[in-house]
Amino acid sequence: MESISVGLLGLGTVGSGVVKVIENHQDKLMHQIGCPVSIKKVLVKDVNKPRAVELKPEMLTTNVDDIISNPEIDVVVEVMGGVEETRKHLLTALRNKKHVVTANKDLMAVYGSELLSVAAENGCDLFYEASVGGGIPIIRGLVDGLASDRITKIIGIVNGTTNYILTKMTKERIAYEDALKKAQELGFAEADPTADVEGLDAARKMVILATLGFSMEVDLEDVKVTGISNISEEDLQYAKRLGYTMKLIGIAQRDGEKVEVSVQPTLISDSHPLASVNDEFNAVYVYGEAVGQTMFYGPGAGSLPTATAIVSDLVAVMKNMRLGVNGKNIVAPQYEKKLKEPHEIYSKYFLRLLVKDEVGVFSNITTIFSQHGVSFEKILQLPVKEKGEAEIVLVTHQASLKDYEDILVKLRDLKSVHEIKSSYRVEGNGN
Amino acid sequence: MESISVGLLGLGTVGSGVVKVIENHQDKLMHQIGCPVSIKKVLVKDVNKPRAVELKPEMLTTNVDDIISNPEIDVVVEVMGGVEETRKHLLTALRNKKHVVTANKDLMAVYGSELLSVAAENGCDLFYEASVGGGIPIIRGLVDGLASDRITKIIGIVNGTTNYILTKMTKERIAYEDALKKAQELGFAEADPTADVEGLDAARKMVILATLGFSMEVDLEDVKVTGISNISEEDLQYAKRLGYTMKLIGIAQRDGEKVEVSVQPTLISDSHPLASVNDEFNAVYVYGEAVGQTMFYGPGAGSLPTATAIVSDLVAVMKNMRLGVNGKNIVAPQYEKKLKEPHEIYSKYFLRLLVKDEVGVFSNITTIFSQHGVSFEKILQLPVKEKGEAEIVLVTHQASLKDYEDILVKLRDLKSVHEIKSSYRVEGNGN
Numbered sequence: 001m002e003s004i005s006v007g008l009l010g011l012g013t014v015g016s017g018v019v020k021v022i023e024n025h026q027d028k029l030m031h032q033i034g035c036p037v038s039i040k041k042v043l044v045k046d047v048n049k050p051r052a053v054e055l056k057p058e059m060l061t062t063n064v065d066d067i068i069s070n071p072e073i074d075v076v077v078e079v080m081g082g083v084e085e086t087r088k089h090l091l092t093a094l095r096n097k098k099h100v101v102t103a104n105k106d107l108m109a110v111y112g113s114e115l116l117s118v119a120a121e122n123g124c125d126l127f128y129e130a131s132v133g134g135g136i137p138i139i140r141g142l143v144d145g146l147a148s149d150r151i152t153k154i155i156g157i158v159n160g161t162t163n164y165i166l167t168k169m170t171k172e173r174i175a176y177e178d179a180l181k182k183a184q185e186l187g188f189a190e191a192d193p194t195a196d197v198e199g200l201d202a203a204r205k206m207v208i209l210a211t212l213g214f215s216m217e218v219d220l221e222d223v224k225v226t227g228i229s230n231i232s233e234e235d236l237q238y239a240k241r242l243g244y245t246m247k248l249i250g251i252a253q254r255d256g257e258k259v260e261v262s263v264q265p266t267l268i269s270d271s272h273p274l275a276s277v278n279d280e281f282n283a284v285y286v287y288g289e290a291v292g293q294t295m296f297y298g299p300g301a302g303s304l305p306t307a308t309a310i311v312s313d314l315v316a317v318m319k320n321m322r323l324g325v326n327g328k329n330i331v332a333p334q335y336e337k338k339l340k341e342p343h344e345i346y347s348k349y350f351l352r353l354l355v356k357d358e359v360g361v362f363s364n365i366t367t368i369f370s371q372h373g374v375s376f377e378k379i380l381q382l383p384v385k386e387k388g389e390a391e392i393v394l395v396t397h398q399a400s401l402k403d404y405e406d407i408l409v410k411l412r413d414l415k416s417v418h419e420i421k422s423s424y425r426v427e428g429n430g431n
Numbered sequence: 432m433e434s435i436s437v438g439l440l441g442l443g444t445v446g447s448g449v450v451k452v453i454e455n456h457q458d459k460l461m462h463q464i465g466c467p468v469s470i471k472k473v474l475v476k477d478v479n480k481p482r483a484v485e486l487k488p489e490m491l492t493t494n495v496d497d498i499i500s501n502p503e504i505d506v507v508v509e510v511m512g513g514v515e516e517t518r519k520h521l522l523t524a525l526r527n528k529k530h531v532v533t534a535n536k537d538l539m540a541v542y543g544s545e546l547l548s549v550a551a552e553n554g555c556d557l558f559y560e561a562s563v564g565g566g567i568p569i570i571r572g573l574v575d576g577l578a579s580d581r582i583t584k585i586i587g588i589v590n591g592t593t594n595y596i597l598t599k600m601t602k603e604r605i606a607y608e609d610a611l612k613k614a615q616e617l618g619f620a621e622a623d624p625t626a627d628v629e630g631l632d633a634a635r636k637m638v639i640l641a642t643l644g645f646s647m648e649v650d651l652e653d654v655k656v657t658g659i660s661n662i663s664e665e666d667l668q669y670a671k672r673l674g675y676t677m678k679l680i681g682i683a684q685r686d687g688e689k690v691e692v693s694v695q696p697t698l699i700s701d702s703h704p705l706a707s708v709n710d711e712f713n714a715v716y717v718y719g720e721a722v723g724q725t726m727f728y729g730p731g732a733g734s735l736p737t738a739t740a741i742v743s744d745l746v747a748v749m750k751n752m753r754l755g756v757n758g759k760n761i762v763a764p765q766y767e768k769k770l771k772e773p774h775e776i777y778s779k780y781f782l783r784l785l786v787k788d789e790v791g792v793f794s795n796i797t798t799i800f801s802q803h804g805v806s807f808e809k810i811l812q813l814p815v816k817e818k819g820e821a822e823i824v825l826v827t828h829q830a831s832l833k834d835y836e837d838i839l840v841k842l843r844d845l846k847s848v849h850e851i852k853s854s855y856r857v858e859g860n861g862n
Contacts, residue, residue, distance in 0.1 A: 021579055021721050028581055031646070031765040129576070135722035137576025144575070145560070145568025148452055148742030150459055215462070273728060276707055290452050291566035291739040294729030297704060304721040311579030323756045334462040 004033070004318050005040040007067035007098075009089065010080030011060075014103055014130070015042070016052040017307030018077060025311070033318040041067050043080065068093040075317050077310060078102040087111045094118045094126070099326055101313040103130035103306055109204035109220050112211065113333070120330040125320055127313035132158060132205040135305030136298035137312070138284045142212045149288035151213040154252040155427065158205040160280035160300035161189045161196035162228050162248040166265075167278045170236050170246065176229060188280050188301075198227035199248060199263040206250035209284065210261045214254050215334035218261055222339055226264040235422050238352065238393050239267045242378055243430030245275040251425075253345075260340040262425075267350050267395075269428025343402040348377065348426035350395050353411065354419040357383060357390040361416040365392070368410045372403040378430065389418060395426055435464065435749050436471040438498035438529075440520065441511030442491075445534055445561070446473070447483040448738030449508060456742070464749040472498050474511065499524040506748050508741060509533040518542045525549045525557070530757055532744040534561035534737055540635035540651050543642065544764070551761040556751055558744035563636045564589060564713045566736030567729035568743070573643045573717065580719035582644040585683040586858065589636040591711035591731035592620045592627035593659050593679040597696075598709045601667050601677065607660060619711050619732075629658035630679060630694040637681035640715065641692045645685050646765040649692055653770055657695040666853050669783065669824050670698045673809055674862030676706040677855070691771040693856075698781050698826075700859025774833040779808065779857035781826050784842065785850040788814060788821040792847040796823065799841045803834040809861065820849060826857055 006022070008015055022029070022037055029037050039059065047060040067073055068089050076093040080086060083106050090100050090107075091114075100119065102108065108115070108131050119126035129139045133156075142151070157163050161183055168179040180197065183189035195201045203223040210218040228248050239246045244267035252261045268275050273295050277283040282300025287293055299305035320326040355361050362381065369375070378395040396404070411417050437453070439446055453460065453468055460468050470490065478491040498504055499520050507524040511517060514537050521531050521538075522545075531550065533539065539546070539562050550557035560570045564587075573582070588594050592614055599610040611628065614620035626632045634654040641649040659679050670677050675698035683692045699706050704726050708714040713731025718724055730736035751757040786792050793812065800806070809826040827835070842848050 017721075025579055025581055025721070028646070028765070029579065032578060032762055135719075136725055137572050140571060140576050141568050141727075144747065145571050145743060146739065147463060147746040148456055148460065149739045150456055215459070273704075273707060276704065288566075288739065290448075290456070290735040292730045292733070292736055294567055294727070296572075296725070296727060298725030299723045302723070305723055308577065308580045308719065308722040312576060315578040316575065319760060323754070323759050325754045325756055328754050329750060331463055334459070 003036045003038055004075065004321065005038060005073050006314065007070060007073040007076050008039055008042040009064065009067060009076060009078045011042050011044050011051060012079065013303045014079040014306045014310070017303035018079065018310050019053045019055065021304065021307045021311045029315065032315055034322060037314065037318065040073055041070060043067055064089050068098065069096055073098060074321065075099045075101060075314060077314065078104055079310070081106070083107050083110060087115070090115060091118055094122050094124050097122055097124060099125040099317045101127050101310055101317060103128070103310055105131040105201070105204045105208060109207040112208065113217050116330050117332070120327050123327040125317045125326045126330070127316060128208070129313050130306045130309035132208050133282045133284060133296065133298065134300045134302060135308045136282060136284065136296045136300070137309065138209070138296045139212065141296050142209065142286065146286065146288055146291060146294070149290045151286060151288050152254050153287040154209050154213050154284060155274060156202070156206060156209060156250040156284040157247055157274055157277050157282055158250050158284065158300065159196055159202040159248060160282055161193065162202070163277065163282070164188045164280045165197070166228060166231070166246055166248065169231070169233065170240070173233060175233060176231060197229050199225040202248060202250045202263045206252055206261050206263055209250070210252035210259065211333065213252060213286070214259050216259060216337050217333045218259065218337060222261055224262040224264070228265050231265055232422065235352065235424070238380070239350070242395060243270050244268060244426065245270055246424070247274060249274070249427065255340070255344070257335065258338045258340045258344060260345045264425055266425045266427055269430055272428045342405065343400045345401040346398045347401070348396050348398055349404055350393070350424045350426050352421040352423070353392045353417055354384070354421055355390050355392055356416040356418065357388045358416070362392065364414060364416060365411065368407055369396070372399070372407055374399040374403055374407065395430065434467045434469055435506065435752065436469060436504050437506050437508055437745065438501060438504040439470055439473040440495065440498060440507060440509045442473050442475050442482060443510065444734045445737045445741070446510040448734035449510065449741050450484045450486065452735065452738045452742045460742070460746065463746055465753060468745065468749065471504055472501060474498055495520050499529065500527055504529060505752065506530045506532060506745060508745065509535055510741070512537070514538050514541060518546070521546060522549055525553050525555050528553055528555060530556040530748045532558050532741055532748060534559070534741055536562040536632070536635045536639060540638040543639065544648055547761050548763070551758050554758040556748045556757045557761070558747060559639070560744050561737045561740035563639050564715060564727065564729065565731045565733060566739045567713060567715065567727045567731070568740065569640070569715045569727045570643065572727050573640065577717065577719055577722060577725070580721045582717060582719050583685050584718040585640050585644050585715060586705060587633070587637060587640060587681040587715040588678055588705055588708050588713050589681050589715065589731065590627055590633040590679060591713055592624065593633070594708065594713070595619045595711045596628070597659060597662070597677055597679065600662070600664065601671070604664060606664060607662060628660050630656040633679060633681045633694045637683055637692050637694055641683035641690065642764065644683060644717070645690050647690060647768050648764045649690065649768060653692055655693040655695070659696050662696055663853065666783065666855070669811070670781070673826060674701050675699060675857065676701055678705060680705070680858065686771070686775070688766065689769045689771045689775060691776045695856055697856045697858055700861055703859045773836065774831045776832040777829045778832070779827050779829055780835055781824070781855045781857050783852040783854070784823045784848055785815070785852055786821055786823055787847040787849065788819045789847070793823070795845060795847060796842065799838055800827070803830070803838055805830040805834055805838065826861065
């Protein structure tokens with residue numbers, strides 16, 4: 001090969017990063033691949049817009065076919081985002097025998113298996129390291145690094161925006177709205193932060209991780225999702241007091257043949273390595289039957305970190321091109337999807353209640369828990385000055401989701417329970 | 432291929448783990464490789480010794496040639512340890528066109544480049560993921576995951592024994608000897624702990640990481656090594672007070688074309704993720720020009736974790752066998768080795784002195800530092816009850832090793848400085 005030609009779909013933050021990494025690290029890339037890499041064409045919306053990187057005008061195009069149907073292009077790097085239209089473009093590119101590298105988690109979470117099978121049929125590579133955890137090589141960690149192990153659980157802090165907001169709320173004791181505003185000012189949150197703060201972005205990433213980790217095609221609809229917009233400062237302070245840190249956590253867990261995948265605000269033990277993953281950083285904790293526990297930590301987003309993952313994928317494509325083995329290592333999921341029922345999903349829970357401050361109330365509450373065989377790890381009861389109310393904070397031992405939800409229904413029916421203030425999943429032991 | 436045959440050199444803790452992982456995870460391996468994997472022959476010292484895993488008697492041999500020269504064997508897994516003899520065996524195996532997977536850091540740190548080039552010449556793979564960080568896929572992280580980035584610094588807690596000892600000393604406030612004894616009782620330290628506690632084991636691993644990370648052949652003699660056997664409880668308590676945690680840290684740092692590699696007890700900022708890597712766990716922190724900071728964390732040793740890394744290497748060998756591309760991805764170091772001189776190695780330092788408690792002493796000391804342009808980040812002065820002495824604890828700002836060593840010589844010459852109690856490198860900012 002004389003040189004490898006790349007077509008870039010999109011030239012936003014990440015796209016510009018890709019251009020920079022390819023330019024700045026050309027000698028390292030040359031050494032590994034054995035030939036130069038060059039960006040041939042870049043799809044943009046407006047060729048006249050000023051940009052973070054300078055490119056020759058003839059490299060820019062507004063016509064996607066100049067890339068996906070261009071016989072001179074070997075690899076398509078997709079950093080334009082979007083799902084339906086982007087899917088069509090990438091299918092065309094693959095059918096035109098172009099390898100694809102994408103950072104698009106929205107796309108991979110929904111059409112990943114289709115795209116991978118079309119890639120394999122066409123002898124093409126399709127890599128997507130940048131779709132989860134930005135610069136953290138977690139996909140390779142699961143696919144190659146832990147290739148011999150059977151994964152039982154993946155816990156991820158996979159959304160930088162929410163982790164930044166929760167870190168600010170916890171450390172600076174500020175309200176959700178203020179932390180969100182700060183995140184928006186710093187560019188860690190978008191003008192419309194819904195997909196991040198409501199957990200959807202994290203859910204997409206967990207779909208990708210669970211599908212790989214369990215070799216089972218998990219769908220976005222299978223993920224139970226709760227966001228962070230209802231978390232109060234009081235919850236964070238109670239968490240702290242009990243030895244926990246609040247994080248938006250994606251959990252994918254396998255027991256035997258069945259799996260569960262969820263994203264929710266979770267109290268994680270202060271001594272767990274994930275509790276000290278702060279600000280916009282991401283981390284994925286993986287439990288394997290043989291390896292025990294490993295963690296991958298790093299920047300979950302950002303122009304250059306994400307570009308690093310993309311260009312490392314490019315290096316893999318190019319090494320495969322040199323050897324003529326592209327598309328040969330795509331392995332279809334091994335197992336049929338089997339999801340756990342609510343009575344099979346076990347966890348500990350944090351529950352904060354506002355109750356009438358009178359004799360017998362606490363006993364009524366605990367009776368409901370014991371009827372379901374659920375016991376407590378921690379109990380705090382605090383008088384509330386006004387209205388003759390008391391606040392009760394409970395951390396349960398392991399309980400099934402079914403039991404826990406039944407308990408919540410019964411608690412709501414108790415006249416002496418004025419309000420269920422909050423309820424969170426709990427991972428690990430507090431202090 | 433009908434099946435892939437493995438020959439195992441050694442059947443100790445890690446070897447038994449390899450047998451178990453191959454047996455227990457056979458269906459996952461089959462799915463990925465497309466054919467069964469079986470262990471054909473195992474080299475042992477004594478065929479009659481009782482073992483952790485049961486193998487048919489005809490599988491055991493005391494003659495290494497039954498494996499390294501056996502035409503039925505495709506891959507040799509080396510978990511016997513040792514350097515000179517083992518090197519010869521593996522060279523024979525490679526020349527007999529057998530792929531090699533090894534967990535042997537002692538061997539790879541000294542003969543890695545020779546073995547890799549013989550492997551490439553013979554179209555064989557040589558993988559060694561298990562040689563650093565046990566079950567942590569750090570080698571793959573450096574080679575593939577960060578393939579596109581230029582690494583500037585690697586900081587590793589790469590020895591579980593010393594990390595266990597330092598964690599115990601710090602958390603339980605016990606002396607070095609007691610912590611070592613505890614580690615030995617639990618099997619985290621060997622009867623002769625010298626290679627671990629004097630930093631040699633960590634140094635070998637840093638040679639492997641630096642060679643890969645900087646694409647430059649670093650030798651064991653290039654590593655400046657200090658162990659942990661002289662660390663006192665007082666040092667640990669001072670560290671804590673100043674916002675640092677003591678860890679045995681391997682540092683490989685590149686500035687421009689020049690590198691430094693060292694292993695020494697280091698005060699690391701409490702807020703740095705490495706500070707909370709406790710007990711026998713390992714972690715490697717990697718700084719890249721584009722990616723920023725990433726960390727790989729996990730079990731640094733142990734039968735099954737280490738076996739996971741070995742069998743994941745086996746999977747890689749077997750995938751390459753299926754595609755006929757073994758030995759094609761071995762890349763020789765890109766750069767000629769250039770080591771930094773002492774005046775080019777910069778760091779912060781912690782220094783604890785016992786001085787005469789009289790007017791002008793402190794000024795004499797600080798004058799020496801300022802003559803070398805070194806200023807202080809933190810200063811503690813405490814009276815010592817007896818003998819009219821005072822204890823001074825200093826943390827410097829960045830200083831060159833040359834300046835710092837010159838300062839130490841001058842301090843030793845000062846009559847008012849009774850003793851230099853301890854001196855450590857410092858990473859990050861304390862509180």
